[in-house]
Amino acid sequence: MIATPTTPTLPTHLQTVDEFEEWERTYPHEGNYEFVRGRIIPKPAMKQEEIFITSFLIRQFYQSSLSKQGDELLPELDSYVDGVRKRIPDLTYVTAEQKQAIRRKERISTIFAIEILSDSESYEDVLDKLQDYFDGGAQLVWYIAPKRQKIFVYTSPDDSKTYKGQDVISAAPVVPDLQFVVAEMFA
Structure with a gap:
């Protein structure tokens, strides 16, 4: 018989990120979780095929000139x-200043987030994440939609442009x- 991982029973009484992170420290568990207004949301691990996308983007x-200044993806x-x-986020841009803030145990929010669309994500999930990132x-x-080989670029929760094929995508003005x-990313 093959053992299957079980999802731990998640608490439903937590209201703040502080309470959630205290629960994480007190009750060790596998995997990552996002926390949104009292909901603990399992964050699936990156899939093997997604490694090619993330590796390409990091390379x-x-x-970039910002990488040479100490910023990272x-x-x-x-x-x-x-x-x-x-x-x-699946990938997040972090400035050298933000890395220093993390060292001082300060919380940071992303300036530039990259998400890889998974089969389990609904359109509502995508909209919620977009709103949260921009609120932050x-x-x-x-x-990134790997099956469609497209990248949806959002400059606000309501403004987006789609890139595919031979389109040149840019992370300006952030990077x-x-x-x-x-197409090079999906090759």
């Missing part, structure tokens, strides 16, 4: 929206020299 970022880093919301101060969010042909 592209390391060629990091996977699955906590992004704090406010006292009742914490998200975990994001200036740019990319939603002006992060740009590439979309």
Whole structure:
């Protein structure tokens, strides 16, 4: 018989990110969880095929001038929206200043989040995440749809543009020299 992982019973009485993080420290568990207004949301681990997308994006970022200044594009880093919301983007842009804030145990929110659309995400899930990122101060969010080989670029929860094929996508104005042909990411 093959053992299957079980989802732990998650508490329903937590109201703040502080309470949620205390629960995480007190009750060790596997996996990551987002916290949104009292809901604990399991964050599935990155799928094997997604490693090619994240690897490509990180390599592209390391060629940017901001990378040379100490900024990074990091996977699955906590992004704090406010006292009742914490998200975990698949990739997030982190400035050198934000890394110093993390070292001082301060909470940061993402300026530029990248999400890879999974089969389990609903359209409502996407809209909720977008709203949370922008509420937290994001200036740019990319939603990558691997099956459609498209990237949806959001500059607000309501303003987006779609890139595909031979389109050149840019992370300007956040990371002006992060740009590439979309098809190269899916090659």
